[in-house]
Amino acid sequence: MSAGPSTLPPSQAPSTLEYGGDEISALVLDPGQCWTRAGFAGEDTPKSVIPSHYGYIEGAGPDGGRKLYFGDNDVHAVRAGMEIANPMSDGIVADWDTAPSLWRYALTSRLAQDLSEHPLLVTEPIWNPTKNREKTIEVAFEDFDVPAFYLARNAVCAGFAFGKSTALILDVGAANIAVTPVHDGYVLKKGCQRQPIGGDFLSNQIRTHLANMGISITPHYQVLSKIPVDVGKPAEATLKTWPEGQAPTESFRRFEEERVLTEFKECCAQAWPGPGPLPAIMPEGGVPNVAATRSFEFPDGYNMLFGLERFRMTEGIFTPRSMLASANIPHPYPEHTLGLKDMVFAAMKDVDVDIKQIILNSVVVTGAGSLLYQFNERALHELGIAFPGPRVKMLASQIPVERRYATWLGGSILASLGSFHQLWISKKEYEEHGANIVEKRCK
């Protein structure tokens, strides 16, 4: 076992008391900005994947408190006064009042009856502060009452999903793109890079473009019926109306708008494949086969052809200076933002020269944001520019599910390894040493 520090000599069998028996498998939880993924260790996909967003209605809960709504069915249901919020911010937990409930829902709605019977492995980003880490172990032992716990770096897990303990992990999530060098199962902290140019950024770039074109997004729930219209013609749809005070909230509208944008990302947006940045002016006659226009139909029936804009919306990921801007849609400062290539370059700068080549031999691409059409082609070109001499080899699953869940899968593999038993922090150890044990044991 190359990952993690060992606390017990390998010959010493872990106490069965400490983590149940073989028949009870561990649970693996991978909380992200966009999705919270949970499942049993040893399985290859998480059985329970719920949005990290949740709904709440003030005053509707017991004792006049908040009533919370978790899971796909409930958060997307149209309810008067239901606000949508997210306990995560920047990829880590910001709202500790709600996150434990969300996790409990993810773990118990479809998986385990009794959390006190299953060891729990939780993944975290590298920038998770000590305070948060300690809070996580507290929740696990005191709220969930798990028998054993481990906090694993999500980049290390993503590497394990590809059988690599030494790799460069390129994680395109919702809040961030993170680039992390990993050596022998340990994150090289000096090399960790992240920039707020993930899926949420892309959503805002698309919003900006649509706003600049004067296109407004009408989410599905607002449309009662629609009739087909010609390209570029105004929509002819009947919209739902709600009685005074019954209309869904603005946060709900925005959440539903995001769904349309994800659809747009899936079928319309596209990374400029390279080599080189997206040209400001297209060469005469356009660019063969990549520049073909695509049409996109919005929920209200309005449909439009998109040509080169499809690349302009995504170019900011690679060339931050080219990001689109508009007055009331937020975006990071282009001057202070590193594009993908510069991130990778900065990540590798401080890596020991003797392991650089090995690391570049397994560049693992993960995160649902990397499913952007031709993202990998472009990423490979950019890597080639950053490292012209060394051989760069990219590992990315062609199966979308594996790309989405690579981090979770790595956690699942890790937790089911026989040699991992010695790494679990037992409840007893937690009680003895307190929450800070997580800093010593989960490096």
Add this chain to the structure above:
Amino acid sequence: MLKNDDWSREETDYLFSMCREYDLRFPIIWDRYEWPSKQRSLEDLKARYYASCRSLMELRTPMGQMSPEVLNQFNLYNFDKEREVMRRSMAERQFNKTQQQFAEEEMLLTELKRIVANQEKMFEERRDFYQRLNFPTTTGSIQPYTGSQGLAHLRDMMLSSSDKSKKRKSVALGQGSGADAAQQTPTSANSIDRPGIGGSAKEKDGKDLKRQVRKLTQEEEQLYGVSYHEKLSSGVKLRSGMVASNVKGATAAKVATALTQLGIAPRLTMPTASAVQRYEQLQNAVGVLLDSKKLLDKLEQEARVLKAQLELKEG
């Protein structure tokens, strides 16, 4: 012995605890290493660690009393920081090479190879040339050999000494003293071994050849295998062995292989005069062909190199 002005006891202990914690994986130790107001490079850490280990080993057992295994270990721990720093900076430079530098390097390497190959050839030619210029220097005085008596003596000496080495003799007889050879070898024996009709015909009237001078017609000449030679070398030879090789040196071997490839045996089965003549012509032609091909290859390679140089300059 363990003291080091730059390293406090506490920091050294911290380093050792990190080494234990991360199993001597120095890239990770360096990544996680944090000591107030100290910036340590990876080599600093390694140097301190290994030096401390050596000191500790020496404190436990003086170097003279170490067992071979321990001594081996002790020597392994000899970490040359300066060299390591240099090696790593070189590795770093190698890692950071640009595509252009790689192309340039490759180009220079092929160029170098070409130059080295040419140089070898030139050296060989020069050596050959010098050898030709060289003549054995005489050590003794030439006084005794002046005058006709002395010269005769010299000739006898040379003949007798050349008797010892057969090679010398054949050279001397074949080239130098044609007159002697002609005396020793009867001209008529010249065709004894010739097989076929030609041979036997000649044998029959070989003795009377001079007396009955009869002009033969061309058909008759061909029929009886009569031929006239401007100059005859001495000795009896098989015509098959007389196939003169006009191609020399390395080309000869190449011609031979080329012919074998074409399915032509190196020895003619029926080496009549005309067959031998045609065979020689063939050899010549193949030789010329091979030579021109070699030249063409060389020129093409040079053209390629120049073209690449041109591209590099333009690009």
